Amino acid sequence: MTALEARAVSKRYRRVWALRDCNLAIPAGRVTALVGPNGAGKTTLLHLAAGLRRATAGSIRVLDGLVPGSADALPGVGFVAQDATLYRRMSVAGMLHMAQNLNPVWDGAYAVRRIGELGIPLNARVGGLSGGHQAQLALAIALAKRPRLLLLDEPLARLDPLARHEFLGVLMAAVAADGISVIFSSHVLAELERICDYLVLLSRSHVQLAGQIDAVLAGHQVLTGPPDQVPNLPATLAPIRIAQAGAQVHLLVRVNGRRQPIPSGFTAQPTALEELVLAYLGEPSATALPGPELAAPTGSTR
Amino acid sequence: MAIDKQQVTFSPVAYRLDHRSGVPSYLQLVQQVEQALRLGLLGPDDQLPTVKEMVELLAINPNTVMKAYRELEHRGLASGRPGQGTFIKAKLQRVSGAEQAALAQRLAAWMRDAAAAGLDDQGITAMVGAVLRDLHQYSDGASA
Numbered sequence: 001m002t003a004l005e006a007r008a009v010s011k012r013y014r015r016v017w018a019l020r021d022c023n024l025a026i027p028a029g030r031v032t033a034l035v036g037p038n039g040a041g042k043t044t045l046l047h048l049a050a051g052l053r054r055a056t057a058g059s060i061r062v063l064d065g066l067v068p069g070s071a072d073a074l075p076g077v078g079f080v081a082q083d084a085t086l087y088r089r090m091s092v093a094g095m096l097h098m099a100q101n102l103n104p105v106w107d108g109a110y111a112v113r114r115i116g117e118l119g120i121p122l123n124a125r126v127g128g129l130s131g132g133h134q135a136q137l138a139l140a141i142a143l144a145k146r147p148r149l150l151l152l153d154e155p156l157a158r159l160d161p162l163a164r165h166e167f168l169g170v171l172m173a174a175v176a177a178d179g180i181s182v183i184f185s186s187h188v189l190a191e192l193e194r195i196c197d198y199l200v201l202l203s204r205s206h207v208q209l210a211g212q213i214d215a216v217l218a219g220h221q222v223l224t225g226p227p228d229q230v231p232n233l234p235a236t237l238a239p240i241r242i243a244q245a246g247a248q249v250h251l252l253v254r255v256n257g258r259r260q261p262i263p264s265g266f267t268a269q270p271t272a273l274e275e276l277v278l279a280y281l282g283e284p285s286a287t288a289l290p291g292p293e294l295a296a297p298t299g300s301t302r
Numbered sequence: 303m304a305i306d307k308q309q310v311t312f313s314p315v316a317y318r319l320d321h322r323s324g325v326p327s328y329l330q331l332v333q334q335v336e337q338a339l340r341l342g343l344l345g346p347d348d349q350l351p352t353v354k355e356m357v358e359l360l361a362i363n364p365n366t367v368m369k370a371y372r373e374l375e376h377r378g379l380a381s382g383r384p385g386q387g388t389f390i391k392a393k394l395q396r397v398s399g400a401e402q403a404a405l406a407q408r409l410a411a412w413m414r415d416a417a418a419a420g421l422d423d424q425g426i427t428a429m430v431g432a433v434l435r436d437l438h439q440y441s442d443g444a445s446a
Contacts, residue, residue, distance in 0.1 A: 031363055034345075165361045172357035176364040191325055194362045269432075270439060 001028035002064055003149050003181035004049055007060035011044050018044040020205045022058070026183065026198060027203065028148075031175060033192040034185040036202035040186040041287035043082065045202065049183070050079040051122055063148055075104050078147035082154045088127030096144075103145040111144035114170070132163030139167060143174050150174075152184035156191065158173045164188075168195055180261075193273040201277065202289055203284045213273060220276055223251045225266030233263055241279040252279045314343050319360055324431075327362055329438070331370035339379065339393065347391075350380060350388045364444045 006024040010017060019041045026032050047053040048060050051069020052078055066073035086095060092115060100106045116123065116207050118136050120129065129137065134160060140152060150171075156164050172195065183200075186192060192199075199216055201209040209216065220240070223233075224254040230242070237253040244250075254270060262268045319327050338344040351359070355365045371388045374380035381391045381392045381411050 008378040167360040168361035172361060172364060173354050176352075176357050176367075190321070194321065194366065197363050197365055270435065 002026060003028045003030065004060065004183060005061045007059050007162055009055045009060050011048060012056045014049050017205050021206045022202060024210055026038045029179050030181055030198040031196045032183040032197035032198040034183055034200050034202065037281060039209055040202040040284060043153055043206045046153050046185060049267060050151050064087045076148040078142035078145055080138045080152045080155060082133050082140050083288050086134060086138060090126050090163065092120055092124050092126060093122040099141045105146050107144045107146055113142050115138040130158060131158040135159055135167060139170060145184060147180060149181045152186055156186055156188050188190045189277055201280055203281060208280055217271060217273065217276065218269045219254055221253055221255050223253055223266045227269040229265050241283055317360065328366045328370040328373065331367065332373050335374055335379065344390050346390055346392065348390045352387050
């Protein structure tokens, strides 16, 4: 079961490549963090998965082989754009009425209950709601169509800490209750570790790293030791990032899934998601090295 | 809002997570259930919040709660009932006073050795923390 599968996907806008040769196989039921610097191709990837744009080359499939944007795929995929696109002049009730008529499956009771819990009046005008309430309204509408895959583009950007917590709580409750797959892009690294269990790191239009977060973290270590010993480290330890001071050096290394003996003179510490993501983002050339679970096309695993 | 939600669940325990503590989230939940058992807030046949209730309250990945409940089952403290939820099974096995004293004595002996070797209090604390983390990591890897 895959939520999203990309094979050699590229997307070009005129002369600029937004995505180059991306391979991904995100399993269903995961909460995936899509991370990368601005302009890395996150929004483009989400737009391709939602069927809002077509790939220039390669193939992208959602929910076990469906073509994004096709009549089969549309009811199963929910998408909330970066600015939570809503009709600002409409009332909340009007917005719900329209969503009901645009979607073949619609759980109106859920939407009304959620909006009631948030204390949003049904006759309020959408444009008059706070940024947090607009984001919550967009999420409620996306969830009321009972999608199997939910795509969220920077959903947390406009939310204050309390709204962020409530937004993520509702999202996680939907994951727990219905087992939906979620892919969301975010710059809020601190929140990702407790929300997400799958990581896709985009950098300069390429997939730099993809895999289950537990496995990715277990596949890396921070080694601390004397700088003069660095040349003697075994070649199997591929350092992603080297941070050096006078008498001490920190190396983020990939241990390739196996527990390796710690080189003499060094101590090993586990790494955290934020540290790992920052290290990879700081070293875009680490792309060349195969990640612990660098996603490969997995047509044969089904 | 968060307070309202806490009242909706029938949980007698207010679960919370400290994301800066360095203790994995699932383990914090396990420790809070154990603490509630010690304090008598939870007893046999009490139901723990459903996974959905817990994740909505704490805004965490459902796997974290499931992992915590699996760990509680593994420790013999809770058991899952299909279609109903997770329930407290046993009272916490408390370590007897004599046993605690014996363990403390051995730890004190080790700490004297460490101090003699030149470690200060902070160094000793750091080492205990690091070894404990290694132990947890190792047992995680073994059970996964």
